[in-house]
Amino acid sequence: MPVVWSDRCLLHEPAAEIWVGVPGPAAETPARAQAILDALDARVVDADPHPDKALLARRPATAVWARPGWFAYDTMTLVGSGTWEAARAAADAALTAGSGAGHRAACILAG
Secondary structure (H helix, E strand, O other): OEEEEOHHHHHOOOOEEEEOOEEEEOOOOHHHHHHHHHHHOOEEEEOOOOOHHHHHOOOOOOOHHHHHHHOOOOOOOOOOOOHHHHHHHHHHHHHHHOOOOOOEEOOOOOO
């Protein structure tokens, strides 16, 4: 099974998790992402870069309970200095996989 991947996903390396105000060790680590990728034992296809326009196209949420997600994220979402670039790589992997090339996306955002 071909898997779309970008090494930029390994840039997501938050320092800690916060649970009810208490920091703890981060579960989402580059080592964990690499272990998952290795366990897939797949042919790796590099994610193609996509223009930002592809990410800005969006549909409004129709369900009332889904609308807050446009403005907030889960407070357990770990953010570090490399998170944006890793998330962007994940989007590129998904867009590459969805381009009709017959690949599956696996940009695990280090978790």
